[in-house]
């Protein structure tokens with residue numbers, strides 16, 4: 001297994017550096033089809049006043065269909081509406097499905113931006129390859145976001161911590177119970193006006209560490225953002241909830257090393273200021289937030305290391321004071337501090353410290369246009 005040196009960028013991080021054409025040049029790939037009904041003002045006002053995460057949706061969605069031997073076609077922007085699907089559609093039976101998650105942020109001048117869409121486009125295609133699905137050209141992936149967000153611009157909220165959450169996904173729509181990679185795949189991109197992910201704000205969460213269930217294993221689908229990984233995590237998540245915890249901490253199949261915190265990457269802050277995060281072993285989903293934090297904190301002179309982190313060592317570190325903070329990171333919540341870790345044979349409270357908050361403040365300041373975008377991470381979707 002290859003490991004990356006501190007100075008090397010992963011394949012996804014390299015892809016994230018690619019220059020992109022301006023959104024005006026990508027716009028129009030998904031042309032409007034038909035007469036699209038728009039939500040009336042009363043419904044719109046009600047939604048925008050009661051934003052939560054992922055419960056309301058815009059007026060439009062982008063769609064394209066891939067067929068074996070023909071490639072991608074039927075690019076269109078249609079009304080957001082229920083789908084009519086054949087009950088034999090392969091996705092219902094065999095779960096061939098991948099997705100992405102990113103956000104559109106409203107800046108003070110009214111313009112709308114997103115964060116490192118090249119990273120998500122590259123990861124979408126990496127996930128698709130793992131699930132034997134076709135890749136979508138990067139400019140079509142980002143073009144679908146441009147067209148959907150421009151059409152649904154009024155659904156991009158402007159309050160603090162709010163965004164239009166963008167959910168591109170692809171599913172197997174071939175009508176067949178045959179167990180084979182589907183010959184028809186449908187891509188869609190929908191948007192959800194959202195408030196902050198955690199309704200109780202930047203409050204520490206409580207974690208159940210499981211050694212009984214794993215999110216992923218060597219050679220499995222852990223590094224793909226595929227739907228089945230989530231379905232498999234709900235039962236351990238329920239067990240954690242029954243014990244009064246909010247999230248599950250997963251360890252590797254040997255039971256030794258920490259991997260992921262629910263659907264977030266994990267980071268620990270050491271007494272000397274070093275930030276440690278598990279290296280990408282193949283069973284960890286490579287987060288764009290993780291990558292951005294590593295680059296941002298290194299640029300500020302902080303030591304950030306990607307390495308195996310033993311659970312026992314982490315627990316000992318919390319107890320001895322060597323580990324001063326633990327947090328999860330991902331697009332939805334950005335940064336989530338951990339306040340308590342419980343598992344078989346231990347129950348420790350984790351102090352809350354300034355580093356998780358600093359990272360949250362710095363990243364969101366870039367995303368919302370309050371701080372200079374030194375890395376060129378922001379991509380303008382609309383004026």
Ligand SMILES: *Cc1c(COP(=O)(O)O)cnc(C)c1O
Nearest residue numbers: 263264265285287288289330331
């Ligand atoms: C999406 C996801 C993450 C976080 O990725 P981001 O690109 O930072 O949003 C982490 N772990 C899992 C399992 C995920 O599905």
